[in-house]
Amino acid sequence: MKVLLVNKFHYKKGGSETYYFTIGKALEAIGHEVVYFAMKDEKNIPCEQEEFFIDNVDYNGNVGVIEKIKSALSIVYKKESKEKITELIKKEKPDLAILNLVHRQITLSIVEALKEFDIPIFFTMHDLICVCPNYTMLSSDGICEKCLNKKYINCIKQKCIKNSTAKSALGFIEAHYLKFKKVYDDIDMYIAPSDFYRKKLIEGNFTKSNIVHRKNPLPVDTEYRLPDKVSDYILYFGRLSKEKGVLTLFKAVEKLENVVLKVLGAGPEEQELRDYIREHNLSDKIELLGFKTGKELESIVEKSKCVVVPSEWYENGPYSVMEAMAKGRPIIASDLGGLKELVEEGSTGYIFKATDVDELADKIEMLINLSDEEYTKLCKNSLEFAKREFDPISYANWIVENYKLYRKKC
Numbered sequence: 001m002k003v004l005l006v007n008k009f010h011y012k013k014g015g016s017e018t019y020y021f022t023i024g025k026a027l028e029a030i031g032h033e034v035v036y037f038a039m040k041d042e043k044n045i046p047c048e049q050e051e052f053f054i055d056n057v058d059y060n061g062n063v064g065v066i067e068k069i070k071s072a073l074s075i076v077y078k079k080e081s082k083e084k085i086t087e088l089i090k091k092e093k094p095d096l097a098i099l100n101l102v103h104r105q106i107t108l109s110i111v112e113a114l115k116e117f118d119i120p121i122f123f124t125m126h127d128l129i130c131v132c133p134n135y136t137m138l139s140s141d142g143i144c145e146k147c148l149n150k151k152y153i154n155c156i157k158q159k160c161i162k163n164s165t166a167k168s169a170l171g172f173i174e175a176h177y178l179k180f181k182k183v184y185d186d187i188d189m190y191i192a193p194s195d196f197y198r199k200k201l202i203e204g205n206f207t208k209s210n211i212v213h214r215k216n217p218l219p220v221d222t223e224y225r226l227p228d229k230v231s232d233y234i235l236y237f238g239r240l241s242k243e244k245g246v247l248t249l250f251k252a253v254e255k256l257e258n259v260v261l262k263v264l265g266a267g268p269e270e271q272e273l274r275d276y277i278r279e280h281n282l283s284d285k286i287e288l289l290g291f292k293t294g295k296e297l298e299s300i301v302e303k304s305k306c307v308v309v310p311s312e313w314y315e316n317g318p319y320s321v322m323e324a325m326a327k328g329r330p331i332i333a334s335d336l337g338g339l340k341e342l343v344e345e346g347s348t349g350y351i352f353k354a355t356d357v358d359e360l361a362d363k364i365e366m367l368i369n370l371s372d373e374e375y376t377k378l379c380k381n382s383l384e385f386a387k388r389e390f391d392p393i394s395y396a397n398w399i400v401e402n403y404k405l406y407r408k409k410c
Contacts, residue, residue, distance in 0.1 A: 194338025
């Protein structure tokens with residue numbers, strides 16, 4: 001079988017790209033061929049299909065009126081994408097297409113081409129864009145579900161996209177165009193990495209197609225292991241932005257004695273967090289170490305006492321949690337989104353009510369005061385959960401079986 005993987009970025013940028021490259025390697029590992037379709041970019045990983053990639057587009061810059069009008073048209077339907085993917089289909093003749101991040105830059109114009117060649121389409125839901133033009137279900141006031149059931153005008157009213165009326169209007173136009181054209185009904189199966197997202201997407205009533213849940217896989221080369229030695233610090237690693245709940249974590253640590261928190265990452269809230277550390281004299285308890293990658297990141301993660309995920313928005317199935325569990329790290333996570341599906345209370349870690357500083361502090365204290373035997377059991381459970389739930393080969397076989405079931409029904 002030959003599988004076409006589609007994603008706007010063809011370099012390692014975030015969780016969706018980790019997934020995109022992971023299932024490519026996993027499918028190849030079980031004997032299938034994989035081809036790719038994405039945007040051109042100097043950061044791209046070399047690819048035999050790059051001649052078919054579309055021109056790069058960035059909608060975040062400041063542009064003039066003409067460019068804005070062009071953006072309004074191309075954000076919902078990009079002719080170049082349909083033409084390029086048609087050329088790729090004619091050359092490669094894929095049996096199945098799996099879409100990832102495609103809205104706005106690539107657009108769902110490619111669905112027309114795939115349907116013209118009778119290629120089944122699976123769509124992995126890395127976000128909630130099919131039911132929320134802002135894709136995160138976040139407004140300036142926090143979690144927002146006002147656009148569920150196609151009430152997209154709320155996106156403009158609340159300036160949900162980049163706090164901009166113009167960009168929010170483009171999101172509104174895109175959502176209504178896809179609703180009017182019933183494009184989402186042409187997708188054969190949606191894959192939600194969390195059951196929470198599956199239920200939320202069903203609630204949004206945006207498609208007649210089947211929406212199923214399957215946890216994301218970890219990369220094929222992931223090393224599952226317990227660290228030889230664990231340090232005393234707890235760890236947060238990820239984006240430093242309001243919805244991630246890092247300030248809530250700071251306030252919890254402030255309440256505790258003999259707890260050191262290391263923070264890895266960068267983002268728009270970084271200066272505010274640094275100011276909080278300075279104003280509250282927390283420099284001996286909280287270390288902001290900046291953005292880390294590769295072996296350095298891996299080493300800091302696997303030596304941590306535990307990883308804390310204090311998110312205050314609907315997380316899906318974050319790779320930060322999965323990667324930490326592959327190193328046997330217990331997780332303390334908020335109760336929002338799909339996090340409760342990854343963290344089993346008292347077995348692989350602890351769950352606390354999002355934004356509740358006192359409960360978070362209690363859960364951290366509970367973990368650091370465990371006996372050696374209890375803590376070791378928590379670590380082993382976390383590792384075994386990762387091995388069992390995030391296996392990429394099992395995931396690739398599941399994709400193939402679903403393709404066969406689809407063809408059998410046809």
